[in-house]
Amino acid sequence: xxxKFRLLAEADTPTVxxxxxxxxxxxxxxxxxxxxNLLIAAGVATGxxxxxxxxxxxxxxxxxxxxxxxxxxxxxxxALELQKTYGWSFGVVDESRTLSFAGxxxxxxxxxxxxxxxxxxxxxxxxxxxxxxxxxxxxxxxDQPTGSTVTEDRAASPFVPLADVxxxxxxxxxxxxxxxxxxxxxxxxxxTAGIAVIVDRPGPDSVAFAAELADAFDPVFLFDNWPHPxxxxxxHLTLAAALALQPRFVEMRAIRGASxxxxxxxxxxxxxxxxxxxxxxxxxxxxxxxxxxxFRTQGIQRVFYVAPNHVTxxxxxxxxxxxxxxxxxxxxxxxxxxxxxYSAATTEDARASFNARYGFPSTPPPxxxxxxxxxxxRPAPRTSAFSGVAGTGRTRPPxxxxxxxxxxxxxxxxxxxxxxxxxxxxxxxxxxYGGG
Numbered sequence: 001x002x003x004k005f006r007l008l009a010e011a012d013t014p015t016v017x018x019x020x021x022x023x024x025x026x027x028x029x030x031x032x033x034x035x036x037n038l039l040i041a042a043g044v045a046t047g048x049x050x051x052x053x054x055x056x057x058x059x060x061x062x063x064x065x066x067x068x069x070x071x072x073x074x075x076x077x078x079a080l081e082l083q084k085t086y087g088w089s090f091g092v093v094d095e096s097r098t099l100s101f102a103g104x105x106x107x108x109x110x111x112x113x114x115x116x117x118x119x120x121x122x123x124x125x126x127x128x129x130x131x132x133x134x135x136x137x138x139x140x141x142x143d144q145p146t147g148s149t150v151t152e153d154r155a156a157s158p159f160v161p162l163a164d165v166x167x168x169x170x171x172x173x174x175x176x177x178x179x180x181x182x183x184x185x186x187x188x189x190x191x192t193a194g195i196a197v198i199v200d201r202p203g204p205d206s207v208a209f210a211a212e213l214a215d216a217f218d219p220v221f222l223f224d225n226w227p228h229p230x231x232x233x234x235x236h237l238t239l240a241a242a243l244a245l246q247p248r249f250v251e252m253r254a255i256r257g258a259s260x261x262x263x264x265x266x267x268x269x270x271x272x273x274x275x276x277x278x279x280x281x282x283x284x285x286x287x288x289x290x291x292x293x294x295f296r297t298q299g300i301q302r303v304f305y306v307a308p309n310h311v312t313x314x315x316x317x318x319x320x321x322x323x324x325x326x327x328x329x330x331x332x333x334x335x336x337x338x339x340x341x342y343s344a345a346t347t348e349d350a351r352a353s354f355n356a357r358y359g360f361p362s363t364p365p366p367x368x369x370x371x372x373x374x375x376x377x378r379p380a381p382r383t384s385a386f387s388g389v390a391g392t393g394r395t396r397p398p399x400x401x402x403x404x405x406x407x408x409x410x411x412x413x414x415x416x417x418x419x420x421x422x423x424x425x426x427x428x429x430x431x432x433y434g435g436g
Contacts, residue, residue, distance in 0.1 A: 079281065204238055
């Protein structure tokens with residue numbers, strides 16, 4: 001009688017065998033061959049080796065695991081928590097060096113000590129501001145995973161720390177953002193009492209903007225995600241920009257005064273479109289700006305929101321409700337697109353126009369000035385996926401910042417379900433097993 005079994009793989013490492021098992025199980029699950037499904041999925045990892053359990057255990061575990069392949073035993077987990085437990089490159093450990101840093105250059109001055117001190121070096125100076133600081137992104141550099149999934153073989157594919165991959169980044173766009181920041185300094189002309197600034201541009205540009213003003217403002221970073229090789233948000237570029245400008249932030253921290261107003265720093269890419277959990281990792285995050293009550297207790301009367309130049313919808317979707325809450329507390333929330341200043345004939349004309357548009361006193365009184373879309377903008381209710389959920393302490397939209405995982409018996413996480421090119425599937429091109 002001919003055998004219905006066939007060779008799946010010839011390999012002597014647990015990682016390759018495990019990955020081949022997963023590929024074959026996926027094919028069998030799709031074909032509906034339940035008997036073979038149970039046999040193929042029966043292997044479980046014990047001490048890094050796949051062993052065949054007893055017949056009863058085989059049936060129980062095989063049913064659980066294969067049903068996970070079909071859907072019932074898959075679920076979504078918070079992306080950041082998965083990264084903290086299993087490593088920043090969760091699910092694609094072998095691809096951790098695929099991050100691209102266009103414009104980045106290795107720098108021998110970036111030592112291990114400097115990497116380890118980034119979160120503290122970029123912390124706000126003032127205690128009230130420090131209480132609102134979100135150092136999540138900077139902490140990724142020193143992360144060491146506390147667990148591993150069933151199919152990971154750390155001996156064959158050792159964890160690569162993000163600190164070994166990151167390089168400092170400087171781009172032309174960052175330089176342009178610094179010029180905009182200088183314009184804001186000129187327009188305000190030292191009138192910063194009772195003012196807070198929120199810069200919401202692509203991460204590296206926001207970092208450069210904050211660095212330029214760090215002598216007069218207290219930067220408060222609100223980056224609440226980690227980089228990932230397949231991340232929908234290129235958070236590694238924001239981190240690389242912060243690393244490049246770390247010395248500037250340290251130097252300016254020693255200069256600015258004890259009354260420096262807060263400058264909240266956001267990555268506008270945090271809400272990038274997420275469409276395909278088979279090829280993307282959902283490392284999106286929400287803007288965690290302080291509550292309206294916090295602004296009131298700090299005596300802040302004006303908030304300037306710095307959007308990218310030439311965008312049509314000024315505020316990001318997750319900020320609308322927060323801005324409306326600030327208005328409800330009597331805070332004047334205004335938008336700035338600093339390219340408006342470039343059209344002025346002189347610096348004095350630019351300042352006069354700014355004073356007229358934003359209600360600052362001026363001597364002599366400023367001449368009448370034509371409004372701009374930014375200067376006439378006010379927060380207004382609008383509906384989005386984040387209506388009623390944005391901000392500190394509120395609930396995220398369903399599925400936001402989550403990735404699918406495969407669960408084994410007892411709810412143990414076997415690994416990430418996502419990615420046709422992910423760690424479950426990548427070995428299929430190099431392992432030798434029969435066709436389906």
